[in-house]
Each structure stands twice: as structure tokens, then as C-alpha cells.
Amino acid sequence: MGRTVGIDLGTTYSLIAYMDPQTGAPKCIPGPYGSTLCPSIVSVADDGKILVGDPARERLLTQPDRTIYSVKRLMGCGVADIQDELTRFPFRIDETSSNVIRFRLGDKLFTPPEISAYILRELKTWAEKYFGDTVDRAVITVPAYFNDAQRQATKDAGRLAGLEVLRLVNEPTAAALAYGLHKQKRGHVAVYDFGGGTFDISILKLVSTSEGDIYQVLSTNGDTHLGGDDIDNALMDVARREIRAQFGVELDRHGEAVQELRRVLIRAKHELSSSEKAIVKCRISSTQTYSREFTRTEFEDLIRPIVARTMAPVKLALADAKLDPKDMDEVVLVGGSTRIPLVRKTVGDYFQRAPHCELNPDEVVALGAAVQADILESGVKTMLLLDVTPLSLGIETMGGVVAKIIPRNSTIPASAQEMFTTGVENQTGIDVHVLQGERELAKDCRSLARFQLKVPPGPAGLARIEVKFLIDANGILQVAAKDLRSGGEHSIEVQPSYGLSDAEVEHMLEESIEFAEQDFADRQLIEARTEAEAILTATEKAFRDPRSVEISAAERRSIENSVASLRAAMAGKDYKLVRQRIDELNQATTNLAEILMNSALQTALEGKRLDDV
């Protein structure tokens, strides 16, 4: 059994951390470039090789059509969900996408969980190198406001990366855990988590009991499509507008110049957190350069509406917790976007207290995940997280109205039992449509799944099927049905509305094993060819030896045939065939080798064979 880690699978950066047994504190693991931050960017090289992190980031500029970033925004989404994003992100969505997005990188199609799996696998490699041991289990964090499909997609990604996902933990809760450990504080804590692509607010109560510390989430709210990316896009809009006005050029959404522009604007955004102004310079063609200065005031005016959008969820979360801003004992800031002074000021003003930001906002979520991973793995519980489901769970009833069966902010695991029966005589199926969301009508909520309860024909109302809906500790829904008349289990087939089915994940896993086999075959072929080269060289050398005239014409022809067959095999891709032809040539040259015994040639032939076997 290998090691267990905590992973923050972020929109912009991902991190991996573990519990250091020496210090008893969680620690982030650095990658090959020394940083603990792995850019959440994946690129497919021309030869099909997958690049992740910094090497992939380089390729955003050179190979934008084979490189993808911010894939977290697509997790668990259907095409209809991301129409707005498509105008701003260079995602190349395949036309066949509907309820699972498939996008094209080079000549291959990928789903968001597959791309996320590559990022997870890269982090796994970092940790394996660091430990000198395998890593096979992980706690992975997700935005608190992620719905069922987004959570399931994250779990699928873990599975595809060869990790047993011990638990999905909400990012603000993980941050609170790392923070609480650090500060040993008790009371009400608000965690304001403004990251690269998502925004979460969680209100927690930290209590000490006789058993240990409990981190109870009272309420959570957020927006899974609101983050630093949106600030970058706002800057992009300004720059593109100005470029259009100044040069009359419309930048290609997929082009190199756009990526370069994005890079310099992000750099300017970072600079504006510490200085009053930042200069942006970007070459958009061989003769044209866009150049301008952004002041902090200008920047703040631009992003004020985005920052303001975070405050509505904050108010809702407080209302659900039945608390006022002044009731908070601490306010904790998490996520890279909380480095922006305007964000700090807005939050500070609202809660009327200086927010805490002494923990590294990039690392704190991964550190919390490592703590939780350690608790789950070791079985030694020093603290307990009690989290909530962010969205109400409901089922569609008559007229498309949603009946809520598990309200939002219920502590998880949470469950609800519903009885279903037939409405008309000889009805053989009862349709169940499960939804998540706060709106009254099914069409305004998030469809999770549909399934049909099959019943034998009979009088109306005779069938009695009890369906149990259970939201587990990961925030993922499980359903089970029981036939109350027979007392037996009632099987159901659930069609998830978004995301991959179990069968699809299985298929992808098999494929990745096939890929691994392909990799193996490639390596074998290279080795066999090298060996063949050596024996061909030795054979040619033998023919040049004066003593080789001693062999018969037939034998010489046989050797020449074997050489030709081996060369033909080497041109192909079947490493087994190459090996077979090598053996045949060895056979054919046995007599020649014997004749040349005691000569250097003999050692060359034999030596090669022995070395390479």
C-alpha cells in the first residue's frame, strides 16, 4: 500500500501536500521546478505525449490549439452551461458534445475529467519522486458550491489518475481546518475563498468538545463560475477593444497574440496588488505593439462589479446561518484573488474586521486536505469536519414543480425517503426526475438524473416503492429503491443528466491501460531495433572477413535472406517480429560464427547476443 496525500485541484494551480510525521504539520510537495504550484494546464505534443504544468504553460503561446487551461470551469458541465464562457475562453468544443463536453487538442478528443486526471497524475508523480514510494490514495478538494455532477466529475478524474479518492472535501472547509490548527481559535469563522475560477463563502462554527475539535459548517454559498479568470477577461475586454480602435485588428480567439496579451495582463494584475500602476506591452504583429498603463484606481473601477458579485452569496450564507456580519470571530481569506487590495477592503468593510491572510492563500487548501487525508488514513481522529450540502435536493412533481426533499445547508451525510406509487391502472413505470437547486420549477434547477421505477401492471396505487436519497460525505447523491410490498430491493437504472456514466469511466480506464500497453510496445520496439542494428553491423563485418569465403553459396544466400527479412521487420512496428527475425539471423549465422571462432568477429557476434538477451 502506498502513501496518502491531499490534493487541491485548482482552476489555475494545483497542489499536493502530505502530513509530515516528523513535524506533525502538513506540507506541500515541490515539483521539478522547485515550486509547489503546478499550473493546471495540459498540452498534447505533436507525438501525442501529454505535458502538464510548467512545460504545458510554455506551449500556451506556441501551441495554443493543443493546450488547455482552466478546465475546472468545464467539470460536470454540459455545453449549454458554458455558452457564455465559450466567447471568452479558447476552448475548442467538439460538435458531438452535449451533456459531456468533449474538446479537441490536436487530433484527439478529451473530456474535462480526463484532463484533470492528467494534472492529478502529474502531482502524483511529484509526490512519488519525493517519497520514493507509490501514492495511491488521496483527499481531493472541490469548491463548496460544486453540484453533484461537478463533484462526480472530480471523483472520476481521481479514479482515472489511479487514485482511490478517500474523500472530496470542500475547499473553504479544508482552509478552515488548516487555519484552525494554526491558530487554535474557537467561535464563528467566515472563510471567503476567491480563487482562479470559483468563489465560495462558508460560515463555520469551531467548537471544542471533550472528544476533540469539531469544525461544523453552518452554511455555504458561492458561484462556481466566478474567479480571477473573470478579472483577466475584464482586462482582456478592455485591451481588445483598444486594440480594435487603435489598429483596427480583431485578435483571433485561438491565436498566439491573445495568449501573449493574456499573459502580460495577468502579470499587470499581479503587479497592481502591490504597486499603484502597471505597464502592459504586447506585440500583436511584427509592426504593431499595444502598450498602455493601468492605474490601480482604473483597475479597481473595472473589477468592482466582479468583486461585488461575491457579496450576494456572502449575505445569503450569513442569512442561512442566522448570523450577522458582526457575529464572526474571524474572517479568513483564501485563494489567489484575495491578494487584490480591493477584495480585502470590501470583505473587511463588510465584516468590520481585518481579515486574516497570514497563511499562504495558495497553499492553505492543499494543507487542509493533507490533514483530512491523514485523519482518514490513520484512523486517529483529532478533529471532525461536519460539512453541508450547498444546494437543495428535490424531485419533480406535477406541473414541473420541484418538491424539496433535502434542504441546502443540511449537514452531510443527509437522507430523505420518498414513497412512489402508480397513478393510473396498469401503469408499468414511474418516472423520477432528481434535481438540485433553489428555484421552484424543475426547468430552472440543475437536473441530476432521471430514472424509471418499473412496476408490474395492477390497479392504481397498488405499487409502493420507497426510494431513499442519500447525500454522502462527499456531497454526492446515492439512490436506492425498495419495494415495500415484497420487501425486496428494487433495481433502478439511473441516467445521469451530466457527466460520464460508470461505463464510460470504465472504458476510459481500460483505454488508459491500453495506452500504457502502447507505451510499453513502443519502448520494446526501440530496444529490438537497437539490438537488430548491432547484429546487422556484426554480420556485415563477418562478411568482410577473408575467412567468410569458407561458407557455401547456399549458406550465404540464407544469411542474406535473413538480413533482408530483419530489415523489413525493422521498418514495421511489431517488436515481436523484429525479435523473431533477430533469432533467425542468429540461427543462420551460427556456422559462420563457428568458422570465425577465435577471431574478434566471433566475440563480436556472441558478445552482442549475450549483451542484448
Next chain:
Amino acid sequence: MSVTKTQAQAITGSICWSCKAPVDGAHFCASCGKVQPLPPGTDYFGFFGWPHKLTIDPALLEEQFHKLSWKLHPDNFVRASEEERNLSLDRSSQLNDAYRTLRDPIARIEYLLLRLGLRKEGTTKQQAPPELLEEVFELNESLDELREARAEGGDVDALRGWLVEEQSNFKEKLEGVDAELQAVAREWDAALDANANDAARNALLARMNEILNRRSYIRNLVASVQKELE
């Protein structure tokens, strides 16, 4: 989401599913420590080992919730057998369901009435209180006027002002109804203490049910005004 198997009912009983020692509805087996399935028919009050009393000390409820969460949470069973994992999932979800319902004084009463067969799930009957009919009629008219004025771009400020006033008037009535309900709830607790007969108990349940119906009517009214004002 995923589909799971329902818990086998055969293992529910008065003896431990694992070591066969007597358990009698306890969360854990006293002998081998394994988590136990909930006996069928256990309600939220019973989960905490409490009678059907409607006065619950919130601090005590929270303390019990934390104590049981510490023991029953799936975190404790990550390395346990699948059977135990499922039992923990079941028990801890029931704990959370019970806590969620019992901590809300109104939901608590609704739940008791549901368990005792006086209410049906999902069917909240709304009863217009006769003494309020005239006021309700006026209120609904004003709501219509507001909608019309808004649609035609007319003056909405005066109407809004009136509605805000009316809303706070109905909010007060709601508080009155709540007080009335809590008074009957206390009578119910006293009746349990005094071992009152079924007739006396049923009368109290019926009264609570009637008040709840009135309450949901007024509450919906307040909510619909709120919706128009937003």
C-alpha cells in the same frame, strides 16, 4: 450520483449483527463495539433516546449531536468493512436528519404530527383563518394593484408603502400564532408527563395541527408580499 443497494433488513434486530450480543436499539454494540442498524420505526426523538416531548433544550441537542457525530461519522469507517461503512452512513445521515428537524421548533411539531399520522408529507394544508378573511382579501387586492401599476409603469411607491405596513402587520400575526403553538406544545409535554389519556392527547395534537395550517397560510402570505416587494 450513483445507485446503491438498500440495507438488508434481516440484520436489524435486538441482537448485534456481528457478535450476536443483545443490543436493544443502541448505536453501538456494548460487547464488540460495532455500529448497529437502526431498529425499524425509530423516530428522530427516539434516535436520541428521548420521549415525544416538544420542549428541547437547544444546547443539549447540539451537545448530543456533536457527541454522536464524533462516533458515527463515516470518517471513522474509511478502513472498515463495507457493511460497517454502510451502517455508519445510514446512522450518521439519520443523526443529521434528526438534528436538522428537531432543532427547528416548528419542524419538530410538524414532524411529530407526521409520525402520529395527523399530517401527510408534502401536503401542507393551508387554512385561511376566518377572522383574517377581510384583511387577506384587501391584501390580495393591493398585491394585484401593485402588479398592474408595475406593468403599466404607474406609481408604485404609495402601494409599496402600504404593503410594507401590511406585511409587518401579518408578521406580527405570525408571531402571535407561533406563541399560541408553543403554548399548546407545552400543554402536550405536560400531558405526557401526566400520562394523559389518548383523547386528551389527540385533542392537543388536533389543536396543533389546526394552528399549523393557519400558520402556513399566513407565512405564505408574508412570503408572497416579500416577493412582490423585492
